[in-house]
Amino acid sequence: EIVMTQSPATLSVSPGERATLSCRASQSVSSNLAWYQQKPGQAPRLLIYGASTRATGIPARFSGSGSGTEFTLTISSLQSEDFAVYYCQQYNNWPPSTFGQGTRLEIK
Amino acid sequence: EVQLVESGGGLVQPGGSLRLSCAASGFTFSSYEMNWVRQAPGKGLEWVSYISSSGSTIYYADSVKGRFTISRDNAKNSLYLQMNSLRAEDTAVYYCARDHQYYYGSGSYRYFDYWGQGTLVTVSS
DSSP states (O other): OOOEEEEOSEEEEOTTSOEEEEEEESSOOTTOEEEEEEOTTSOOEEEEETTTEEOTTOOTTEEEEEETTEEEEEESSOOGGGOSEEEEEEOSSOSSOEEOOOEEEEEO | OOEEEEEOOEEEOTTOOEEEEEEEESSOGGGSOEEEEEEOTTOOEEEEEEEOSSSOOEEEOTTTTTTEEEEEETTTTEEEEEEOSOOGGGOEEEEEEEEEEEEETTEEEEEEEEEOOOEEEEEOO
16 A cells, blocks of 8 residues: 655745745656545545646646656645645555645745 | 535444445546545545456455455446454545556656545544
């Protein structure tokens, strides 16, 4: 089973600033990596798939990069609605498809 | 508009059973693979089970293998999760999620593009 490790666990950033979230896989997942955003009491929402492709309707301030074992989600200018928990997911070697433990993005 | 609506959650005693349902609308359900994903209170996401579009291929997480059964009824646009021998550690919000493949050149990317709102299962005496 591939283990996904996200860092940091919590990230404090001011509105308007850039946020950089990391996700590391225990072995290569190629580019089969997705990012999700989850707000309290809501279901996860797909942001990025294929490591770098934004899902439909996702603002351009969200970008993904990386391949193999190292991935990054960048939010270029944080808006108030972006403060949430973010999860990465690998779907390259499955079953099981595995998620990271999440990064909580909070207002500084 | 794609909609996934889960139901069937509730309070059940350890060792008990529960059947979750997920009603799908807004897309051709029979063409899509589906999953169940759960989230324990205050915890992260855990994939639980997968079923192919026809129902012929099924996978489970080791944590539920032998206790949970995934199924679907394409005529009713519905996905199910039969949960038996429930344990306290099965307490979670259970989401159904649509599986999507994006094909490119020599391969494909897979991801969960739509999720239901979730249904809470609490296992406690």
